[in-house]
Amino acid sequence: MSKTVVKFGGSNLKCKEDIGRVIQVVKNYQQPVVIVVSAFFGVTNYLIESLEKARHDEQVATKTKEFLFNLKRETLELHIEDSGLVTSILSEIGELLDELGKLLQGIALTGDASKALEDHVLAYGERISAVFLTGILNNHGIESKVAFPESIGLITDGEFGNASVDFVKSTNIVRESLSGDFVYVIPGFYGLSADGKTTLLGRGGSDYSAAAIARCIGASSLDIWKDVDGFLSGDPKIVDKPIQIQKLTYDEAAELAYFGAKILHPRTVEPLSDPHIPIRIFNIYGVLNVQEPLSVVSAEKIVSKGIIKSVTYSDDFGILKIKGSGVGGKPGILAKVTTALLKANINISSVLTAQTSINILIFKKDLSTAYAVVSVIDPPIAGRLQIVEDITVIAAVGNGIAENFGVAARIFTALAKNEINVMMSCSGASLIVSYFLVGINDRTRAVKAIHHEFFETIPAHTEL
Structure with a gap:
């Protein structure tokens, strides 16, 4: 039977209580899963800052080690009563931090770091998370093993900072490495070049890591646990009563991610669309039912009544x-x-x-x-x-945009009614997205206006 790949992000690992939810989710699957984990919340940014400071300050190595060692010590002691096991986990984390410290000391001595060294340093956040979570799961009776990308053969194209997985070289060895009948915990965010160097998969690339591993093992699904209610018709911080999108195609999800939706990394769908492995989105702060995803990304094409499924934006x-x-x-x-x-x-x-x-x-x-x-x-x-x-790119996404007349007219009419000027626009580059540029000060009003036009007259029970 195919395994499920389960992704937990940094937003799932913010506080002591979050770990309890993660434990319960893993138990709810009632069979061994493959877990891909991000760094603890804020750790990657901390390592980036440490890298920069280490070029000028030889004390950074010691400070970084101490901070990361103590970061989740209290959480370990809360969830593990066996002091011997706590000591063992901290010892393993300590070994990783000793390696990290030596790398930072080397940067302090030379005053510089190669791209290869930067990638290697930044991957330690995920490595520490994987060791930490494996220890806690074992303590709760879930037989688990750490599986570092370098030990399972997750080979990349070797591009530092934004690598892609080489599936020809990776698939067979990854599948064999993860064939055991227990839970594997894999640090996301990085793989290994053909010559053995750590290569990051892009900022926020743990989603892509999880998707790549799901493809390699022929997973039944990629389940991503977030801190929001799946894909929505608009940003809940901006629009009133956004509607949950229950089903999206791979292309719709990719375009939404590209144009600013924070649910998925934009590259997550790349490995999964050809083998038709679905992506299921859950909320770690909601009902922890692994059979009831909030949103499902798959090959199933559904054209919603209003054509547009979601309006998103990016200030980037x-x-x-x-x-x-x-x-x-x-x-x-x-x-x-x-x-x-x-x-x-x-x-x-x-x-x-x-x-x-x-x-x-x-x-x-x-x-x-x-x-x-x-x-x-x-x-x-x-x-x-x-x-x-000083611009914002706003995108309206949905199957059928290119085939149905009047969609663009409704968008521009909604903006005109609110006296919002469109600086540039583009339709047709993708059959499922129409995007346009407005001044950054008009971003919130523009998103509200389009959402109101397409969604706020739809009954609340309507499925998208």
Whole structure:
């Protein structure tokens, strides 16, 4: 029988009480599962800060070890009465922290760290979580083993910081490594290059780790436990009475994640869509029934009554604009710019062109670098460069958007009624999403207006 892969994130590991819920969830499956775990809440950010400080302060190694060692000690003692077992777990965590400390001391001595070393350091948060959770599960009668990616053969393409799993090299060995009749606890977020180096799977990449492992073992499902009620029709911090989305396709989930929904990492669906392994979303603070997911992502295509299933937004994008008479019609300009951005390892999310303007949508964190590399193209490109940062990208997602007339008209009418200007828009790049740019100060009103138009006249019992 196929196993279930279960993902617990940092939001599931915030406090002592959360561990009790995790224990109960694992018991409720009533069979061995494969668990993928993130770092404790806030630990990855702490390690990033430690990496930077270690370049200038040799005391950081000791401080980091002490902080991480004591972080969950009280939680261990609360959930494990056997002092000998507590000592054993802390000893194993201590060994990991000794390794981490030596790495940070090396950075302090040299004042620098390679990308390979940075990846190796940042993976320790997940390693510690896995050892911690394995010990607690064993104490509660759930036979469990830690399975580090390096020991199960989770091989990547070797790209530091944002690697992808090599399924040709990984699948057979991972499947064999996880074939035992007990619970495996795997640290997410990283894999191993073919030459044995730690490579991170992108920030927030534990979801992708879990999806990759689910594919390798042919899992019955990937179950992701969150601290929210699955996919919703809108951000509950912004819209009134968002509607729960019970069923989505892989593409719908991917687009929602890409444009800002925080339920999944955008790459989570990549490994699962071809083998049709469903993703099931649960709330760790809700009813812990493993048979009743709040949202299911699968190949099943359902067109909702209002076409749009959810409206989401992201403040993470900005525009590199090239302005000038006829720039949109001059051959070679876009090719030069995209080549320069590729060499700088900057991803282009979208390009919108006109006769007098080329607008390149990229992540805000890359805008300054993008401006710099395009500025020094030789020979210089025609046109004036401009950075636009104060924008929000808003996306309406749902199967049927491209095939049904009037959807875009309803969106623009809702925005016009609220006197919200649309700076740019794009439909057709994907058959299931229409997105547009507004000023960041209009973001909340825009999301509210579209949600009201498509959802707030729908009866509360309507299924999406």
